[in-house]
Structures are given as structure tokens and as C-alpha cells.
Amino acid sequence: MTNFSNSYFGKNLEELDYSDITAFFNAEKEESDKIEFKAYHPQFGNLGKNLEGVIRGICAFLNSSGGLLIWGAPLAKKLHDITIFQGNLSPVSDLLEKDSLISRISDSITPLPINININILEQDKNYIYVFEVQQSNYSPHQFKNTYWARLDGQTKPAPHYLIEALFKKITYPNIEGYINLEKFGSYDHKRSYLDISIIIINFSELQNEYDVSYRVLCPQARFEGSLKPSLSPNYQMQGHEFINNGHIKILHFGSPDKLSQKLVFDLEEIQEKNQSEIDIVLIFGGKNSPLKFSEYKLNFSLGRISGNNPAELLSYKLENITAAEKQKKLGTTRENLLKTILKR
Template identity: 35%
Template sequence: MSYSHTIFNKDLYALTYNDLEDFFNTTKEETLNLEFKSYASTGNHNDKENAVLKAICGLLNSEGGIVIWGAPIETRDAQGNTSAQGALTPFQTTLDKDRIINKINSLITPLTVGLRAEKLDAPNGDAIFVFEVEKSKNKPHQFKNNYFIRLDGQTKIAPHYLIEAMMKSVNFPIIRGHIRLKRIEIDGQHYIIHFRSIIYNTSKFTNDLNLNITLISGPGIMHINRKQFSGFYESSVEILSHGRPISDDFSLVVSRTELSQHQNEINIAISFVGEKSPSKVSNYKYSLANRSIGNVDDENLYLLEKNENRMSSDVSSDSDDKVNSILDY
């Protein structure tokens, strides 16, 4: 739900001037996600505009929220809590909502995404602005060479440790995928090679959605959930949460002749991409030249190559060739 719906029970673009007048009929306090900026009859316009830009910058670097420019004159109690009630303070302006967003984007860096504005006209021809700010995925943002943040209901210059934390923050869940060789069996002229795959989310507070998982293998036929797949298998998961990994067992059935034709080597790749996470791939090459029948206690005895959890943007053309070679089996 948007902040406008949460605070006003309306979409931002459905708000009217009367809605804001009704809103301030009773005392409203500033919160982590709500900030008031009145337009007093005295003072410099640029200073007032800068205060609004600081507020927007602070919300971008925090959890997002609403800024009301033209709110009633604020009061602050002994504990530093800010509240407002009564008449709005509209002002003359030639800016419309598109021009003011363009102006904000030219002054706050990096470029803001998810910022919306609505201009509400007063009966006398003046206006107020309501800004809806989404929590930024590109923080930290700065205005006039300072980083601002919303803390304890106030916009403040961000301390160094918070700036450092924002710079190191990762806004997408970290998903990892692995395959392990578990057992080797013989059935007549075929080897049955058992594997286990696992996909898990290492981010405690960020779920991934609509995760697509692809297995590619060769030579041989994959057996998954009592079905056979020739070199390619795809599945999906609606939600992947921390502490709830996805683990599946599957087998690769390959004839003695086919295995010999490929120098006793098999290749497997698992790729995965979610709605929130970048595409990654893990590649494995095993040699069964010196195979032992039974459980595999140490798969490193069979591994020739292993490259795990590499982003697609980092995968070299050489790795692409390996995947293509699997598909060509």
C-alpha cells in the first residue's frame, strides 16, 4: 500500500485541497514517514525550497514517506516532537508537478526514482504540494553535498556510519545455488548418477519472488520427480524466504558407451533468477574415469571444475561455451 493511501486513505493523484484542510482539522504529528513544511509569510523562498529538498532526500535515504509543503505552521514540544494543526499555508508558484519533479531530480543525486508530486490549488489561486517518496534502491542520495536521513521523526545530516552502511547495502536478496554429487550406481549398461540441488536465500529480511530455476546436464537423461528430461529442466518457486531452502534430488542416467564417448566427463549447470534477484549460474564438470560405486563422501575426488553463483554479467564467453556444449549433447 502506498504512503498516500496509508495516511490519507486516497491515492496521491486523487487528493484535493479540501482533503488536506480536513486532514489538519485535528492535530497531526510528524512521524518517520510524514514531514510538514509550512510556508510562512516571512523568510526567503529558496531557503524554504531547500528545506523541502532536504526532507525528500532524507526520506529517500530512509523508508520513504510523505512531505507536505504548505502545511500549517508547525509547533515543537519540549521533547522535540513536531506537530501541525489549522490553516494551510499555500503560496504563489509557477511550477507544476512535472516541473518541480524535474527540478528536484536536477538537485538531488543520484537521480530519484519513485518520486511523485501533486499540486493542490487553493481557492485564492495559491497552491500547496504533496510529495510521495519511495524508499530508494539507489541510496545514499545527497543534496548540496550533504547526505540527509530521517531519524526520530526529524531530518538530519546522516552520520558517517550510516552513510557507509547505505553505500554497502544490497537491496536485492542474495540467492545461492549449489549441486552436490551424492551416489553412483550401475544398472546393466547404464550408470545412474545421483545429485542434490539446493537453492537458498541468505538475506534475512528480503524475500525473493517468482524464482525461476533451470538445470542443464549432459550427456545422459535427467530423472526428476519420476519424469525424464533430455538435458534441460525448468521449475519455478513463488516465494523464497530466508531459512526455507529448496532442495531436490535428481539423477542422471548415462550409458557406458555415451560416457566413454565424452571422455568419462559429465557437465551440469544450475541457473536461477528471481523477480528481485539477479541471474546467477553454477557450473560443474565431473570425471568418472576412476569411479567407485556407492555413496560419494567427497565429491572433490570427481570434480574437474566448479564455478558457483556467478552473476550472468560476470560469466565469460568461455563459460557460455560450456553451457552451450552441454545443450549440444
């Protein structure tokens, strides 16, 4: 994924603060195909109307090469036929909760978009919203029955040739996988358990997926099913890996597949040997979709743990990254991958 925030600010999106945006607009700035500025101002209507302009811009980035959108930027000015943005910010006066804002954006754009991140920056109850949007593998996307794109540094209705090209590039459905923590408890003073559910969802409205399979790995705990002879073929690595091949023959849009599993472990041993952490990795893919990873770390050093809502154990999660993205993150190249595989 492209780090647009680092390109413009020298910081990751989550590291930005209000002063970074203020300093950014001390100098004249122009929009481009990779960055868009949205002012918050009564001339654009109420909060809802202002937000529509933001969603339209996000839709355009999804259909183009991705980019950064700053909501609360200065009002545009014309200088020698060039539109520039400089000076005082026009911050949003309302604080919109991040999850509900993401939901509102997702509900407004079809098909369902992914890889949209937000940082909300606050100063004296004034708010700047910075959106980092990645190019979509599932474009073209629509907002209010129109396909939008970034063309010549502006958000414009996408021309027919671009829409046709975007349709042709769609080759695989968007499958997402999640681990949910359901229940934590103890059998005795030596053995604890954690019930998890494995959830696979197809978010592509017009494409089914077939023959979906997945693996779940947990180096610090064993799957209880591995202790039962009739189920043991589904487990490897001495019970630390659960394999589900061919269980999902067809996965329709909006009909999640959910399967429960139980992990068993010695909590005292985890706390002594593994710095109180457990790792869970879900690896999944289908006939037409790319291999993806969802990774989690659970921290058991928090003291009392809620048995019926152990979500508080989650200390880290990185969900639905493709194998290609993972290799890029790890710095894997063709050369060192071949060297590892071929051992020469």
C-alpha cells in the same frame, strides 16, 4: 511500492484534493519517520529557499524508508516540548509546473532519484504540494553535498554508520527502459504501421551494466522484421514478440541505447476486435540489474492521428516496475506461483 497517501488519508495520492489537507490539520499532527510537514513562509526565505527545505526532506526519505511530505502545511507550534502542526495551512503562492519541479528535484539530488510522485492541490490560486517518496534502491543520496535521513521524526544529516550501511547495500545499477512512439502511417487501406523506438538508459553514475537484453510484445500487431527471413530469428510468437539478446554488451551512465522497430497491423481489425487498443510491453534487464517492465496502451479511437507525433495515442503507461513489484501488484505469492509452474 508503499502507498503512504492511503495510509494517512485513505486515498491514493492522485485522488487527494485541497479539502483533504485542510481536514487533516483540523486535529493536532506530529511528524514521524514517514511524514514531514513543510510550511511556506517568508521566515524561510524566498520560494527557492523554501523549496530547498522540501528537496532536503525528499532526499532524507530516499535514504530512509520513504514517506509523505506536505508543502504548505501549518506553521509548527511547540506544545509541552512537542512540535505539533494544526490549523490554518500556509499554501504556496506560486504554481510550479509538475514536470519542471520533478526535473529540479532530480537535478538537485545525486545520484538521480526515482519513484517520487507529486500531486498539486489548488484552491483560489493557493497551492499545496504533496510528495510521495519511495525508499531508494540506489541510496545514499546527497543534497548540497550532504547525506540526509529521517531520524527520530526529523530530517537530519545522516550519521557515518548509516551512510556506510547504505553504500554497502548498493548491488545493482539503475537501468530504465522506455518505448517512444515515432511515426504512424498507412501503406494502403488495409495495412497501417507504427514506428517505435526502444530506449534503454543507465542512470547509475558509478556503475556500468553489462549484457543488457530485452523483449517487446505486442499481441495486436506484428513486427515488420519478422517477415524478413534474415531477421526472423529475432522474433517469436508469429511476429508478435521482438527479442534482443546480447545486443548491449556494456551500458555506460548517460549513454542511452536506442533501437527502432516497426509494427504493422490492420487498423480496421484493431478497431473492431480490440476496442481500438494496442498493448505494448517492454521487458528488460542486465547482468547485475533486476528484471523490469514498462507497459503501454495505445488508443486508436481518437479520430485523426498525427503521423509525425503519435504520442497522443498513449492512453496508459506504467514504466520501470520491477518483476517483484509487478508480482505484488498482481497479488502473486510463492504458493500460487509454484502451483502455476508445477501444475500441482
